[in-house]
Amino acid sequence: MSHAKPLGGSIFTPAFMLCLVLFVIGMYFLGVRFTDGMGAVANINGGFPWGIWVVYDVVIGTALACGGYALAITIYVFNKGQYHPLMRAALLASLLGYALGGVGAFIDMGRYWQFYNLLLPWHMNFNAVMLEVGLCVTTYILVLVIEFAPAFLERIGAHGVLKILNKMLFIFIALGILLPTMHQSSLGSFLIAMGYKVAPLWQTVHFQPLLALLTALTMGFSIVIFEASASQVAFDLPDETSLLSKIGKIIVGLLLVYLVVRFGEIILNGKVGYIFAGDKNSLLFLLETLLFIFPVVALLSQKMRQNSRVLLWAAVSMLFAGSLYRFNAFLFTYDPGPGYSYFPSVGEVMVTVGIVAFEIMAYMVMVKMLPVLHKEAHA
């Protein structure tokens, strides 16, 4: 039995109303997409078939939703039970992030009315990364629903069902670790098939899956820190810094591995020249690298890690670093050849903003109505 409690309180706060407005605007543009075709809203074109709906909503959105995944590994594989209090909130954010990633993928599907072909064995192409990602993400969303179900069952007092579910939960927890490991690394494999269109600093045949997985994990841990700090301020909750500082230590370790692989690959393949080329790509690379290095430096000492402010800044930097890495690889430095360029339209951005606004609204409502967060201090 968990000690989490619904926070209660009013739902229609100013923050909620602001999100609602953004959501409604997004839905308007989404409507246009369905009546007049994707070109009426999005600036995607013959050379840039994937715009921010794929790259932000799916590729980055799901990485930002890796908190549940990252914590599950820590708690259940590395046997660190003390992180339990953070788990529910992380699971909720993961569920919302992934569900909306799924929605993003669906609205971006040019022929969404045939989406079920993905599930028909005689259509499946097992060579395709997209098949694996599609199936894995769909299954993982269901797994997240089941993993989060206890919060709902506790609330409605369905203790019988809860007991049975608790006995079986370990299977879903294991799935909830396996599936993201698979599809988060596969997001990297997408880049391999894009070949020369991906700029040299981001193209590496052998390490693409590993880099994608490492950034997903670090982003997952960072979002746990970010959410915990943000909820603490927003909902006036007890300080979790001692727990979060240990997560900071994990992030530093993962980031060091990431940086060694990333730079090792660049040096071994003789691509250092691109870093100092002084063009758009080299600037983006330097910015991305700075954002990756900041958390390492900031969190290196035990003392700094105990400082909740430093911790939050480091987490935010890491979230930007991981997002920029994926934006750079999939979009900002993507070059399909002469004659094509892409910059998202207002409508396109508003659809994505609307989706994120919905995510925030749902989170605020759920923590008020369901036992997700902890009101007493612990650990």
Next chain:
Amino acid sequence: MDRRTFLKTAGAGVAGAACISTVADARPNLEPAPEAVGMLYDSTLCVGCKACVTACKEVNDMTPVDRGDGHIYDSALDLSGDTLNVIKVYSDGTAAVKDSEENGFAFEKRSCMHCVDPGCVSVCPVTAMRRDPLTGIVTHHPDACIGCRTCMVGCPYNVPQFEYDNAFGRIHKCQMCNQEGLERINKGGMTACAEVCPTGATLFGPRSMLMEEAKRRMELKSGDNYNFPRGDISKPESYHEKELEADYQNHIWGEKEAGGTNVLHISAIAFDKLGMPPLEDRSYASVSEGVQHTLYKYMALPAAAMAGLTYVVKRNKDNHDGEE
């Protein structure tokens, strides 16, 4: 870190490293289909009349649209949801001399290259892109397609194009005039663009014969006379004799690029100037499938990982539940 944790961490690391290091044994490129057909486009013969563009629109039922700007024919700038074939122009400086890189101009045909090891086929999750096992023609099947547009990012030539202006749009690409309902090749005919080409710049035929022809032309020098066939190289409708005005580049595009293509190009101008992409011999399909299959080894690895995870999670979860 106690010993057990250390072992576990080390074990995970080794497993991960094993996955990554075996990635190198990707499969080799696919070989050309046994009865591969294709086209040979000779840029030096092309006069830029765009008869092939019009013919392509006609047979594929993409009748020219009047876009309200007074144009009665559609001379599209690039491939799109309603254009499967375009003739592009390279020009430099005064653009006075044909087939000269400096102060010259040249034409280039852009349509599906019908890759020997097609990226679009490899990345499509629902097998909506298919390579014909006999002819090697790459076809598209909208009844399967979900519109994810991975074929567009996976095609090195940006060939597949989606109808963005249609709420119920589909992917379009050149299917060598052999899609269901048209089937010009199955019926013993040739592609419409080759049929109408007045100079034989676009020549249809079996890939092997086209390759031999291309190699013969590589041997020619400017000033030589050569008898160029028109239509289908296996049964040419006519020939025309012409004196070569420029030397060919010693490069048959499509012999090796990314595993080769069934549509071959030759030219007097370097292909990067004509807008061809920077490709190596290895097909991206072979590399990415190798990585994917090594990581998943037909699901054996994920299954084993799942078994291990389930065990570890159950033990740790029981521990934690007991503590509470």
